[in-house]
Amino acid sequence: MKKKSIIKMIVDLIMTILLPLLMIQALAGEELHEWIGIFMFLLFILHHLLNFNWHKNLLKGKYSVVRSLGTVVNAGILLCMILSAISGILLSQYVFAFLNVNQGISFARAAHMICTHWMFVLTSFHLGMHLKIMKGYMEQARGKKLGTVSSRVFAILFAVIGVYGLKVFIDTKLWQYMFYQAQFMFYDFNRMAFGVYLDYVSMMVLFAVIGYFVSDRLKKISMPKK
Amino acid sequence: MKKIKVLVLMLILVTLLDGCGNTSNEASENTQAATTSSKNETASEEAGLNESEDQNTLENAGSNVLIAYFSRIGNIDSEHEIDAVSSASVVTQGENILGNMEYMAELIRDVTGGDIHFIETSKQYPSEYDSSDNNELDVYVNKENRENARPELATHVENMDDYDVVFLGFPNWYGDMPMAVYSFLDEYDLSGKKIYLFNSSGGGGPRDAYSKTSGLEPDAEVEKNIFSVSHSQVAQLTDQDMQDWLSEIGYGN
Numbered sequence: 001m002k003k004k005s006i007i008k009m010i011v012d013l014i015m016t017i018l019l020p021l022l023m024i025q026a027l028a029g030e031e032l033h034e035w036i037g038i039f040m041f042l043l044f045i046l047h048h049l050l051n052f053n054w055h056k057n058l059l060k061g062k063y064s065v066v067r068s069l070g071t072v073v074n075a076g077i078l079l080c081m082i083l084s085a086i087s088g089i090l091l092s093q094y095v096f097a098f099l100n101v102n103q104g105i106s107f108a109r110a111a112h113m114i115c116t117h118w119m120f121v122l123t124s125f126h127l128g129m130h131l132k133i134m135k136g137y138m139e140q141a142r143g144k145k146l147g148t149v150s151s152r153v154f155a156i157l158f159a160v161i162g163v164y165g166l167k168v169f170i171d172t173k174l175w176q177y178m179f180y181q182a183q184f185m186f187y188d189f190n191r192m193a194f195g196v197y198l199d200y201v202s203m204m205v206l207f208a209v210i211g212y213f214v215s216d217r218l219k220k221i222s223m224p225k226k
Numbered sequence: 227m228k229k230i231k232v233l234v235l236m237l238i239l240v241t242l243l244d245g246c247g248n249t250s251n252e253a254s255e256n257t258q259a260a261t262t263s264s265k266n267e268t269a270s271e272e273a274g275l276n277e278s279e280d281q282n283t284l285e286n287a288g289s290n291v292l293i294a295y296f297s298r299i300g301n302i303d304s305e306h307e308i309d310a311v312s313s314a315s316v317v318t319q320g321e322n323i324l325g326n327m328e329y330m331a332e333l334i335r336d337v338t339g340g341d342i343h344f345i346e347t348s349k350q351y352p353s354e355y356d357s358s359d360n361n362e363l364d365v366y367v368n369k370e371n372r373e374n375a376r377p378e379l380a381t382h383v384e385n386m387d388d389y390d391v392v393f394l395g396f397p398n399w400y401g402d403m404p405m406a407v408y409s410f411l412d413e414y415d416l417s418g419k420k421i422y423l424f425n426s427s428g429g430g431g432p433r434d435a436y437s438k439t440s441g442l443e444p445d446a447e448v449e450k451n452i453f454s455v456s457h458s459q460v461a462q463l464t465d466q467d468m469q470d471w472l473s474e475i476g477y478g479n
């Protein structure tokens with residue numbers, strides 16, 4: 001395994017683990033959230049450098065339906081990430097408190113909530129579109145290919161977790177935060193933070209499953225001959 | 227075809243899961259009805275009626291219950307008029323405009339007969355609070371939070387020793403209790419007293435007010451079950467809702 005792909009794999013893995021942790025901001029701890037948010041942003045930049053080919057090839061080649069969708073999703077993630085980081089820094093109560101920004105604070109608060117939630121959904125979708133890469137990581141880690149049986153087991157596992165994720169999505173009314181129908185986020189402090197973390201993981205799986213199915217379908221549309 | 231089957235299966239599973247899960251993520255769970263035996267309640271209600279005439283007079287000894295609350299209404303300057311329609315933070319009673327927490331405090335007084343204490347800051351908050359970005363109140367409160375300020379209070383409870391029970395009400399101000407509530411908690415040693423928290427919010431709930439309060443008053447007994455509603459529901463609250471909460475937490479037993 002090449003050194004670069006090992007780094008890629010580790011960066012992707014850490015980002016995947018950190019994203020749900022960032023989403024449970026107040027439960028994880030407000031100061032910790034700010035540090036992890038900054039770290040996430042740095043990893044994001046690294047992720048772009050490691051996948052720089054994407055930028056190089058943006059203006060090359062044909063745009064199939066899947067590729068177009070992927071490009072739109074990626075552009076959305078890029079935008080949301082930058083806005084999340086900027087608004088987060090403006091809102092900061094600890095790490096960047098010395099900047100003491102108070103003007104524009106209401107706008108930053110709204111922007112942070114909307115952008116982080118869109119980023120969460122789009123990133124999960126993006127993960128699903130690239131599930132093959134994830135599978136590749138796993139195969140490399142095991143040193144051999146996944147058989148049909150274990151593939152099936154994973155598929156069922158993802159489906160079950162995804163169904164639970166749908167339930168969490170409905171219960172938390174996550175779309176309210178995406179479309180700013182709710183001004184403030186609700187966190188249940190009576191629950192264990194780790195449980196809420198797993199809830200967000202399950203929502204990630206839900207959107208990853210959707211991303212996988214959608215791109216799979218679209219690939220077939222783009223290649224009608226086979 | 228196979229995928230459609232999978233989808234249908236997923237949908238069925240969702241409905242099944244939805245039935246058994248604990249879906250109470252709304253902050254309104256406390257308003258559920260609970261059957262009450264009205265033994266001591268009638269007594270306390272009478273007491274409440276007697277004292278309810280002259281609120282804010284803490285001298286009228288007799289009750290061992292204090293109902294302290296903070297509210298935006300009453301703590302802001304008069305530069306801008308309070309817009310009762312666009313602001314979700316008020317309850318109108320005829321001519322009167324009450325803060326949400328004030329209204330809730332009065333319901334608790336109706337039921338417990340306690341003495342009301344309004345937590346008022348010496349320096350008033352900006353009254354400009356609308357949906358516009360950068361309204362003065364947002365900017366001011368954000369600064370206060372960031373500095374972890376302890377605004378000076380204009381009102382004080384002279385006879386705190388007389389109280390065994392303290393109801394403490396606060397709105398959610400940017401994910402926290404207003405800093406003036408911390409000033410209040412810093413000012414008094416509530417050791418040995420029972421503390422009940424009540425709250426209204428724009429959907430964010432009481433957040434970690436329970437652990438914050440018990441941290442600041444380690445020798446008080448803080449009730450974990452906080453009465454919390456969203457500000458759109460405050461005006462619909464009645465004495466009965468308070469009674470239900472109190473019996474749920476075993477108040478007066």
Ligand code: HEM
Binds near residue numbers: 089091092116
């Ligand atoms: C980059 C990925 C990030 C994600 C996914 C993320 C996610 C979130 C979420 C879901 C919330 C809760 C929203 C709410 O309660 O209104 C939040 C709040 C917050 N975040 Fe982030 N965040 C990120 C980066 C940052 C950074 C870099 C900082 C600052 C250094 C930051 C500072 C804050 C602050 C101060 C709050 C509280 C806002 C408030 O009081 O309403 N975040 N974040």
Ligand SMILES: Cc1cc2nc3c(=O)[nH]c(=O)nc-3n(C[C@H](O)[C@H](O)[C@H](O)COP(=O)(O)O)c2cc1C
Binds near residue numbers: 298355429
């Ligand atoms: C400065 C300010 C900040 C607020 N921040 C929040 C918040 O972070 N989360 C929330 O759910 N509601 C928030 N609200 C809404 C209030 O908690 C809610 O309207 C409450 O019912 C107001 O009560 P009052 O009329 O007694 O002041 C905020 C209100 C104000 C004025």
